[in-house]
Each structure stands twice: as structure tokens, then as C-alpha cells.
Amino acid sequence: MSLHQKSVAELSAGLAAGEFSSRELTQYFLDRIGTHDGALNSFVTLTAEQALAQADVADTTRKAGDAGPLTGIPVAQKDIFCTQGVRTTCGSRMLENFIAPYTATVVRNMEQAGCVMLGKTNMDEFAMGSSNETSYYGAVKNPWGVEQNLVPGGSSGGSAAAVAGGLAPAATGTDTGGSIRQPAAISNLTGLKPTYGRCSRYGMIAFASSLDQAGPLAKSAEDCALMLGAMAGFDTADSTSVDAPVPDYTATLSEPMKGRKLGLPKEFLSDAVDPETREATDNALATYRNMGAEIVEISLPNMHLSVPTYYVVAPAEASSNLARYDGVRYGHRAEGVENLEDLYKRSRGEGFGAEVQRRIMVGTYVLSAGYYDAYYLKAQQVRRLISDDFVKAFEQVDAIIGPTTTGPAFAIGELVDDPVQMYLNDIFTIAANLAGLPALSMPAGFSGGKPVGVQLIGKVFDEAGILNAAHQFQQVTDFHRAMPEGFK
């Protein structure tokens, strides 16, 4: 088995056994990127030199006997995380030349765990998108359909494509409405959005502050468990991070599924779901039943309100968070401006793409005097109702299961002129963000040869529970082992 086919857990074992050094491993993936990323465009910035230096440090650490499970493992960082001394673009022209003066806590945590950063991955501009087409740095192709121009999903599309194509063993993503889980589902990966507050948001460029969470994209639940263990933790620099100990997520992966109750919301089985995705979901349910789990039909009655609620709350917060990009202190500044207003209008007009501008306008509108109560306040009230639905559901079940998306990857350009249809990509993922719950997507089969995923939503801070359930699924299935032609 080649190194790019191995999981993080397997690479970790190889490093521990001295089969290869971190430098060799890192060079291997840098070479993979050199060979394949021309077709994918998954990286915005490569940090080869820095990566090899980090790899050498990791090898020294290992020789000294101080290695942890992630020491020397190369990873890709979504370009939303600030990395000191390295360009951090957030997929935007606005930050084309922005070199962050500090490192995000999540990246710092991973550095401390010994991870090697290969580079910064492409993404939808400011994480706004479900296809990676809004990136200023060009669309990313899904390794599962380079010829067909398939999107990798978004907004963590670069991270998903890099891991799916074997250009990185694992990557970080962020998930505001599904930006880890949707790309994971349509790129045949396991991707986890933790509980809101589990990972620090410090240094992670804000899209919608009350929804954003960092999480891993990897080949397996076990890899996600390893990654999350390094990423998570309380941070005094983020007032919304939660001061709770980080468990060893790998310790509980082997718990049996017998007697576990999985809730299937009837709202997740709408006609919008394509037949093969539906079939993959049914097969997953059957697999869990075979393992002794009980499938309980439940209802999340306010589920249908999650997309409209999200598209009020997220743009509102985004319009505020993106106000700082004004061309005054850093970032894109228009040339030859006539006055202050001209500086603002043109810097922002030139620096932001169409989707970002659209959301800033929506967000500004819903916060405006006279509209605030009707939109923003109402959306927050509905958000509470959606959250309450989950509280009730979790009185009956241990976790919730359903399809991650309505179908597999679509082609670049297919939905670009239809924002509403694009927004519906997140119809099953958004509710977990609104309620702050942990949720993951795992490979569950194929629709027309293209991967589709199943989603597991857990109770607050029960990342361990859903990782365990996904790992158990991956013990008896091998969808997650499949790799795309041309990248095997």
C-alpha cells in the first residue's frame, strides 16, 4: 500500500515503527501535490520549506522519545486559519497579500502535537459557498470527477480535494452550515464538525461567529478522532470556547453499537433526496441494525425552517464580520481613490466577489432599522425552536442519522446562477450548526459512481459517541477505503 493510501493512524504506526521518517513522508506528499494539484487546484499556498523543517523537528522529537500520535504527520490547513508569516487569503482577493502576524489556536495546537503543515488549501471566498466556485483562486476539482468537472463541495473544498486525491493524509476545515460535512460527503471522506465551543475560533477568519467551528477532514473516523484530539481545547483568547477537558476520542472507538438508539428524522427523507443517496442511507441503517443498534423514527418539526433561518443569521453576522475589510489597514486597497467613501466602495467592490457581496447586502438588510425585528430577531427565535427540537429528540435517541446531502457532486457551473438551489445543498447540515451540535459525515456509497455520505448528529459534546458510531460502521464497510481513479 502506497503512503497516500494509508490513513493517519496507519502512517502514525509507520512512523513509530521507523518504516519512514517524517521528512520522507512530507517529501512524498509534497511530490504528490506537485504531480496532481495542477488538475485539482486544491492548494492556494504551499509551504514546502517550512514543512520539511517541521518534519525534521518531528523526527528529532521522535528520536528523543517524545513523539505523540500525530508527530510528523503532514496535514493541510484550510486557508481560513491565520498562520504567522504565511499568506492567509481566505479565498479572497481582499486578502491576496495578507500575511498573518499570528497563528490561529487550532493550527498552534496541531503544531504542538507535532503536525507538519504542507500548505494552505483553497476554499470558497470567506467560506461562503458549497462548491468552492466562489474562490478568487479558482474553482477546485473533485478527484472523483476531474473529467466531469465535479465540484469537491464547499466551503472546505480544497481540503476535501487534497485528502480525497491523496495529496495530504488529513486536513482541517471549518463548518458554518455544512462546509466540512458536505465536501466530505461528496468527496468520500469522513469529516467532523464539533460542538460549538469545542475548538477555539481564535485566528480562524470569521464568517458567522455564532455558527463557525473548526474540524477535521480525513479518511476515517479514527483519523478524525486523532485530529480532533489535537485541534480541540479551551482557549482563553476565545470567550465562546468551552472550558471542558478534551477526552481521548480514540479510546471509545471500539464501543459496540448493540443497544444504541439512532434516530431517523422523517424530515430527512424528503423527495428531494436522490434515489441512490436514499438507498445508501437505507443500507447504512441496515448495517447499524445488523450491529445491534435500534433505528427509531423521530421528527424535527422545525427542520424546514433551518435554511431560511441560516440565511438570515449567517449573512447578518458576516456583514458585520466583513466590515473590517475597508482598505485602510491591510488587504486590498483600490488605486487612485478620490475620497474616503470612494476608498471604501471601490476597495470592497474590487476585493470581494459576487457571493460575498450578495451576503453582505442580505446581512446589512436584515440588521437594518425597521427590519431587525422581522428578520434577525425572528430568525434567532426560530433558531431556538430548531434547537429545542433536538433537545426533545435526544430524550429518545443517542444520535441522529440521515443523508448528508440530497445527492452527489454536481459539475462546476451547474448551480452557479441559482443561489437558492445552491443554498439547498446545506439543507441537512445547517440545523446542527444552528443548534451547536457535533455532526459528522462518513462515506456511505455511490450515486452514479459518485460518492455520497451519511450524517451522524450527536448530543452536545458527544463527539466521542458519533466518532464511535462512525468507526463501528467503518469496521464493517469499506466505502471509506475507496479512492478515485487516477489518484489511487
Next chain:
Amino acid sequence: MSAPDLNGWEVVIGLEVHVQLQTVSKIFSGASTAYGADPNTQACAIDLGMPGVLPVLNADAVRMAIKLGLAIDAEIAPRCVFARKHYFYPDLPKGYQISQYELPIVGLGKLDIDLDNGETKTIGITRAHLEEDAGKSVHEGFAGSGIDLNRAGTPLIEIVSEPDIGSAAEAVAYLKKLHSLVRYLEICDGNLQEGSFRCDANVSIRRPGDGFGTRTETKNLNSFRFVEKAINQEIERQIDVLESGGTITQETRLYNGATGVARAMRGKEEANDYRYFPDPDLLPVMTTESDIAAVRSTMPELPDAKRARFVSEFGLSDYDAGVLTSSRELADYYEAVLAAGAEPKMAANWVAGSLAAALNAEGVDIAESKVSPGQLAGLIARIDDNTISGKIAKDVFEAMWAEEGDADAIIDAKGLKQITDPDALGKIIDEVIANNPGQLAQYRGGKDKLFGFFVGQAMKATQGKANPAEVNKLLKEKLAE
């Protein structure tokens, strides 16, 4: 500028005061709040509004706000919320200011002020909320405009009064009282020049019994004098407009202290829609009874209580007690003079009199007084024990202010010790009488007023060192002989 002729109009004023809290670090970052550093050397990534940074609330700012709330008898909110206030300006790094909107930390309170007629008036306080300051635009020293973000993120508490203030003089009295209070509480250095205590005034006029008139807001009032001038000017302007048949436009006006002129900055239609919403980066602040009790235990004696105590404990007049407690430093100085053994009433006269005059003349704070409380008490002791007269004491004080030493040393060095010995004084008086036979004859002929002349001559002959009481007594005896 004197108060305008109101011609029957009633004035309604509400004040918004921005008080800079003297925390060590900023309200949402660890950067220093010290004034006067080189531009942008005290602005960290958070103050600069860098991508991905997050605010973390400074607990000291919260404690200071609670302190203020307790001092103005206000409700302290059990739960308060920070909100974002949006507008674009180059000195506002994030494009929004973190402030408080619907749920401020301090609710309804009040402040009593003394009016010129001796009465006390209670001014209602609507609310006080925490917020961060913006940076500053800098226009001197280079082409274009510069931005200094050292001040960005400095904690402010904005104190909003009810429209209970009826004149510019009342506004000044309110501001002075508030200024004294925040310094008593040690939550603000009170430095007006550096902008630590700033005021915006909402002014309107109406006929008695009518509803509120249209108000204007005058900004940038950073001295008590400017407040008074700008408000009186605005009252006159509004009277002129209304009496010539015009209407007042709701607008924001900017006062220029250098020219003494205010001009309209923006009208209602240009007013920003601030799009307030709760800041999702900050959790609501929960304040418990025990939090409040902990702050209460750190409260100093407040000006009104101290004033009452000075009256009852030291027998001072209410006026003197008011002067001495007008600042905590002055009151502390006074009590230090007493602690060094001085008689309270004499000490009050000296502190509020010669000392205050000397400080005023040099324009320095009590902290920079060249005469220490111990030295002043030493001087008062020599008056008390008749070593020197009150008049000579003024000379000694001047010498002390010139840092020539303690009272005793100066009295010795200059030979200023009072002459009280009846024999010595008697001889001098005999000479004075002998040298002025004409005046003596007139005096004895019934011109009583000439007594003062003889006193003056006796004092002159002793360079003022004669004990005045003794001189009087001896002169009376000898002139009657």
C-alpha cells in the same frame, strides 16, 4: 459668556459623558492603555481588527462600571450584553464598535448637584454602558491622513443623563460632580485635555408646559468652560431660530474649542443606521449579588458622605466642607494636615485659602503641592501657639512654597518670631508715641480713628512681628495715660 436671556423659554439638556476607565489594559485585549506612546505602538492584532481575532472582556472594566453604578445609586444589571454598533470610519478598525445597546450594565441612577442658590437638585441618570474607544486620525507631520490606533479599545463608560438639566450652569455643576465622583472611585484619571472625560450635550428649548422641542447634539466638549459656552451658544441659536419663525433641525453639531464656534456635522437623514446586534464573540455578562458585594467592599467614602462628615466631625461650614471634598486628593490632603495635629477650622482656611490659591496660580494639582500636609500643620501650630501672627504666617507660607524649608526653620532664619513680651513691646510703643506728638494730641482730642495709625506704626517698628493683640492692649493703656 453669561447665561442668555431666555425670554420665557425653558431649556432642556441631557448629557452623555464618556469616561475613560483607568484599567491597565484595554477592554478587549491585553494591550496597554497608557497615554502618549508613539502612534500604533500600543495597538495589538485585536485592536487593529486583524482577520480572525476575538475580543476577551477585561474583568476590571466590569468592576469599575459596577463601582460607578453603586456610587450613583443605580441598578446593576444581573445580565448585560455587548452589541456591535456599525459605521465606517478609518479610526474604527473593525467597522463596528463593541458597545452595549439594549442591555447595559448600569440602569437607572441619580446624581445630586448643588445649585448656585444653595439648593440641591437631583439629576436622573438613564443608564451607563461599557464600550471601547476608537482610534484617532492624525493630520499633522505628513502628507495625507494617518491613523493612530493606540486609543482603540480603551475602555469607556458612557453615562447618559435624563433630560433633567435646565441650564448651562447646571450642566457644568453636573459634570463637575461626576468628574469628582469618578476620581473618588479611582476609575478615571479625569484628565480632560487627554480626553479621559468627554461630554456631548443634547439641547432643546420649549415653552413651559409644552412637550419637548427638537433637540440638537453638540459633540466634542472637552472642558467645563467649553460646555458652558457651547450650551449657552446653542440655546441662543435655538431661541433666535424659533423667534424668527424658523424650526430647529435635528442634527449633530461639532464644537470647535479653538474658535468657539459649533457647526452642523450631520443631519437626521444622514444619521447612521448602526445596525446594532448582540456581539456573538462575547458571552452575556452575568453579575451576581456577591459580585456586587465584592465591589461594594472596595468603595471609598463618597464626596457627599465625606462632606457631611467634615461638617459634623470638624465643625466646618457646609460650604467649606464642599470645597474641601470637591476632590478626593484635596480632602485627603486636608485630613493629612489634621492628622499632623492642626486645628480643623484653621486647617480648612489654609487649605481652601492660601494653598488653593498657590496651586491655582501655578496651575498644578494638589499632588504636586510644594508644601506637604505636615509642613502646613507645622505652620498652623506656630499660629496657634502665638509664635507668629496670621499675617506673618502668610509670608512664612510663601517661603515654604518657595521651598525654603519648614515653618520653624523659616521663622528662625528670618527672625519672624512674634514679639509678645509686654516689656519689650512697651518700650517700642513708648517710642512710637514719643515720635508722633501731633497725632497723639489729635487722638487725645477725640480723633479715635488714629488708634489704627498707632497700631500700624508699632507693627512697622517691629517689621510686623508684634503680637497684634498685645499691641492693642498696651496701646490702649498707654494712650489713655
